[in-house]
Amino acid sequence: MRGSYGLMHYWAKIGLLLLMLTMLGCNTLKKVDDGELLLTKNSIYTDEDKIKDEDIRSLISQKPNSSVLGYPLRLNLYNLAKENPDSSFTDWLHRKEKREKRLNNFLSEKQVNRLRESFVVKGASEFLKRIGEPPSIIDTALTQKTVDRLKAYYNSKGYFNNTGHYTIVQGKRKKRAEIEYRIQLEQPFMLDTIIKNITSPELDSIYNVAASESFVKDGDQFDLAKFNSERERLTALFRNSGVYNFQESSINYDILRDTSKVANDQLMDVQLNVQKPRSIGDSISNVSPYRIHRFEKINIYADYQINGNADSLKSINYEDYTIFYHDELKYKPKALTDAIFFEKDSVYRDLDRIRSYRQITNLNTFRYPNMEFIPDTTQARLISNIYLSPRPKFSLNLDFDITHSNIQRIGTAFSAGVITRNVFGGAETLSINARGSVGLLSDASLSDGEFTSELGGDINITFPRIWLPFSTENVIPYYMLPQSRFLVGTNFQKNIGLDRQSFNSVLSFNWSPDTRLKHNIELLNVEFVRNVNPDNFFNEYRNTYSRLDEVADQFETNPDFASFYDENVDPGQDDDDDLELLIPDGTTAFTDAVLQPGFDIDNDDLATVRSIEERRQRLTENNLIFASNYTFTKNSKLDINDNDFYQFRFKLESAGNLLSLLEDVVPYNKNDNDQLLVFGVPFTQYLKTELDYIKHWELADSKVLAFRSFFGMAVPYGNSESVPFVRSYFAGGSNDNRAWNAYELGPGSTNNINDFNEANLKIALNLEYRFPIAGDVKGAFFADAGNIWNVFDNEDNPDAIFDNFSSLADLALGTGMGLRYDFTYFVFRLDMGFKTYNPAEEWSKRWFRDYNLKNAVFNIGINYPF
Template sequence: MRGSFSLLCNWAKIGLMLLMLAMTSCNTLKKVGDDELLLTKNSIYADEEKITDSDIKNLIVQKPNSSVLGYPLRLNLYNLAKENPDSSFQNWLHRKEKREKRLNNFLSKKQVTRLKESFVVSGASAFLKRIGEPPAIIDTTLAQKSVDRLEAFYSSKGYFNNSGSFQVVNSKRKKRAEVEYHVALKKPFMIDTVQKNINSVQLDSIYDKTAEQSLVKAGDQFDLAKFNLERERLTSLFRNSGVYNFQESSINYDILRDTSEVANDQLMDVQLNIQQPRSADTTAIDSEYRVHRFKKVNIYADYLIGGSLDSLKSVDYENYTIYYNNELKYRPKALTDAIFFEKDSIYRDLDRIRTYRQITNLNTFKYPNVEFIPDTTQAQLISNIYLAPRPKFSLNLDLDVTHSNIQQVGTALSATVITRNVFGGAETLNVSARTSIGLLSDASLSNETFTSEIGGDVNITFPRIWFPLNTEKIIPYYMLPQSRFLVGTNFQKNIGLDKISLNTVLSYNWSPTISVKNNVELLNVEFVRNVNPDNFYNVYQNTYRSLDDIADEFQDDPQYASFYEETESIVDPLRLSIPEGANSFAQAILDNQIAVSSDTLSIVRSIEERRDRLTENNLIFATNYTLSKNSKTDINDNDFFQYRIKLESAGNLLSLLESVVPYNKNDDDQLLVFGVPFSQYFKTEFDFIRHWEIGNSSVIAFRSFMGMAVPYGNSESIPFVRSYFAGGSNDNRAWNAYELGPGRTDNINDFNEANLKLAFNLEYRFPIAGDVKGALFADAGNIWNVFDSEDNPDAIFTGFNSLADIALGTGLGLRYDFTYFVFRLDVGFKTYNPAEEGSDRWFKGYNLRNAVFNIGINYPF
């Protein structure tokens, strides 16, 4: 396997060298004519001040060819394509007198004709043109169009009398030039007064209440963008104040001055006009904007498109009328709680949006259809909400093929049965089962060849806060509240120490706004039992080798012969037997039956403490709260931030109950619940992500993570499942997962973990060609032990001096965007390794042989 990978790397190097050779040998000006100029740069000056605003620069119609790190990759790919591959093939075919005849005899005349249309002859050129980019030849027509755009833009900012021009500046390099755009702004127009002309008394009254919030104010410079925002604000204001049919097109502004005249004051009066709705029938009630109230709200709980509504039964519940077919399958309150329209209340667009969101949140109905019917005699509305139910039952199946450091290859199958509206309150019940089987990577870890895992969960979701006290005033339904109760179990065989885990979660989540989410896990109980603790030294080979190296000094002493077993190795014919020999040898040293140095005693004590910790069963009784916010508006938004704050506490409730119900204790004076010491700790995390779009579809992405878990009371360390690790495809990509740290230590354990973590990632993402994108990244961070039982000074965080142990990995990556997901390949190099000494920390092993390759799906942050 290693030989195959090395061969693959060598071929990759050769392919990369050939590609670079082809690129560098390609002439950038190959397809630029003698009387043409290649555009290399655009510059914009407003009153001689250089403009750097990306929004203004995007007004330029013609842009230079894109580049990757300054190299015009797509242009040179385009230049590699032949202009007339068919003609070139014909010239080659007839260059020698008998070549076509020999080729026809060898392939047949029909196949030679097809060869002309093949990928080798014409397809390659078509592909290069498709992923490449033609040279940006300076076009004065497009330059003038850019000037017109700039003039229009600055006119929208109040510079009505501005004038623009462009200038082609030849470069010192052959056939290349820049284009400079100059705009003379002149004096801007200012708003002197804002008048109003509103043809509706009710609209006028609503407007006066919020007039101070207007974005168009006297004394401000004219800005068309503010006028558009004010139109949006007023439309939202009226539609949330009862005017259900208000149209933004009814709002316009008049400028009460001839802006073509230049004067000293450059002042202008503005008039706001709000007209009546356009209607052919001017006598109709809806021909005038009025505040509407709800006369009646109808809910159709079993709506079928095209079905008859006459045969439906109905029931009245709290000023709502619910229509259903045969039998009402839902509790009325479950339906009315999702509707934010109320009888006699005014119409609000916000209530309409909240109704759509909450009905969707029920996960019981398809996207609803909400209808508003105005009363023909009064300013009243009848609302009909049509709910089409989803299927009662559905089945999801997933099949995955996996690979890890434990499994050479694994197959996982999972099935989930979804049952909707379980108790009539739009509850959703998920019953899932999963199983997997895999081939062990290292047969020495077990007597078996295969690994297996089986598990299942029962998960029920309530579309409300399921709590003894009424929380509706604190968390109203428009915040999309949900309660989730989960019970699950999992059985592992030949994976680690063969674990059995049981977990129970009672959680609540709600969203005050679209961008903010809250989650409270009131109860998170996890019990982990290690079925095969005697397999510890087989799984944690590094730990075993450290102990066996110490034991080599005593292997010739007959009184310790029972600790050893013979091997077939010439270098190490005797080794500690697992588990009896290793456990007995370590205990003999700790009991002072074998005399060793103080340093050796410390190493053995650390090994034994780690074995006890990783083989002991865990009971985690935790509560946590998570707050997250994401400013991303849509999938195309590349300029946003998001953060997540998490607080978790474990063991406090069980500790308090000890005064009421005394617990038993073990030899270490730990309190036991069901014979297991429960974990007690406090944990906090902060995760921050920021993306900046820097033009040309390029993005700079930054991530910072800080997390710490402090054990206390009944615990001296954090459970393995709640600790931190460093390295891997979503962390520091120059190290494999669990290989980095803690601190200055050099991968001393097979799975290195600790209770303090700092991580910082910076990535520059840029397009290469088509759906292929590239990235340059720098990952920094490490893990440390703090406030726990660890006594290795190299692994402990002691203050600012420990920040010198932050590892740095740099590298590059390739991505292919499949629209729905991104396939990612990253190559990381150890740039600064704190496990080394002195100057060896920098760039030691900075080569492809020591690089770490990571494959992932979607971006790491």
């Protein structure tokens, strides 16, 4: 990756140079004519109080040019563009006699005309105009429009007699001015009495039951927004109480007072009107009032075809539902009826209609359904027809990628998947996936060969229900979109590290009480990891090998150790006579000799060798993880455009407890470390918990402040002294602390002692300010804090252990900036992080030691990190 980082440094310098040239070479007033004023600021005052509310400020029709840290970047990019590049090119062409003739003879007249339309002549200016921003010249028409908007807004808040005006305040700098908007509110109107006028007796009774929940109440200040909220509340109330055809337009309010006259009390009466429905071509008086409807019949068309022959359909009756189908019913009736929340003789509820849409879509077997409601107005009964159009029985997915990493110079990855729907007739979905990759190693010393390969696959079946031997419908009803998933998969890695093979199996359940909440239980999560080539450990983990070899250098003259060394020259040392330990025979023999009781070695070196050997055994041993976990997620985000939301995730996982409880029933064998063995492998036992909180605040002008906090801890016990590598934590990388590369940070105040540093306790805090720059290009400033530590395990290095709150001094801090390009479907991200506070340094050198471009860390990512 060194070449990639060098290239990133190069382009970073080029980018900074271009930005400096833009800042130095542009005149902000270049395209502001005499007699015009550039708008620099807007201020709003109501009765001398300055308004900072962004909702109110969004009513301003004309705003100043956008800026990045106070600098009008987009305006100056626009100013770089030529107004008439065609004319400029023509002037240049005719500026010297015979220039046009010589150019025509050299390129041809046709090529010269093409040059006129080229990017160099014309396209560059068009591009700068497109990503730039024209100067915001004060327009009094737009200014008066803003005054009218502000007056209308405060009218909606009960200030019916407000007045407004604007003032243009010229600044000390030429051709620049601010605008002050001033609104005199006067006394607001208050609601005295709410009078209701509901034409339908049934609607009147429904309203009376829930009247206390009204947004519009006696004694409140008039607020049009509350009236709109009340209309929405009443519409939902009526439609969820049997009035399937209720229209929001049937609700209106009459203000029973002349608001243009000022009085001492400023009280007003309001009449709520709920009228009859209006049909096309009919007057309200000729239409029957709204009524509460119940279901008479519910029909389900299981394989609906738009151009199909309805006369040829067959039907069956199942629990008050009638199911129509062609030739043969391919679905179990219960699978269809469980997705429909209407019942015969039940009152219509709009909530049931929405839940039916969600559950049918959740089956992943049908396209978006169509629902029809046919009323019998004389009896207030409904016939519901639900048309289900099946998706294809089989789907095939293919994917192919080119990859690059610090292990592979170049690689190709491919995947293929087959999806089979309605496998057992109950809307189950079966997917079979295969994946693989082939790559060229960046360093042949990592393996016996030059190529790396990976092959894997899984079988995944999803049930649209909780798959247990007892019913859970009373606790988890079907409107919560319950799903069960059973997965079996395996993966084989060749010539990467230790040539790992893994097998995993998962049985999980998930459900969503509403769109914001989700529960997930993995009842069984079994993973078996086998390292095929453990002798390759020191070839893969070079930092660990270098530490061991450094200790071994002092014993290379010992004749008893002569067979441990290779006489190759160590290029990292000045002394050409230094020898290297042989891998694996020399490293194994050396550690065995050093760890024998009574061996003459320095205590610090002995601790280093012992730590290295424990890490080698831990990373080369096979792992059996038999875990269960529960995850709760809450997300307040309304849609993809919502930039003001929070997300909370809690996870609790336990591994090995079930196997430990079975010890009395099925006696296990034990190894030399007194660990219980299952199939000859010691099973892992630990307790793990995670808390993850994300909060976004939407600021002015599409700016967002994003915050994330994470805490995770995995405590080994019983049959384990440490947490498996695959379930431990690491720090650094594009989605973590961006001033460090992945696995480089920690643990604690240690300084990158291993090739892949990991631990069982993690704290991460991230703060990012995101802002638009030009068009789809966005920028960010960020601060990432966090680290990993060891706790309650067999680690004995005090610098890596979290002792108490004083260990929080080892929280690393990285700050930096980033660029993003929004491709609509995804965001490409480039971040540059600087080590601001490095706990691996001495106390006096921790702050800003590596805060320079040379030591910056560049991260490329897809989408935002949080």
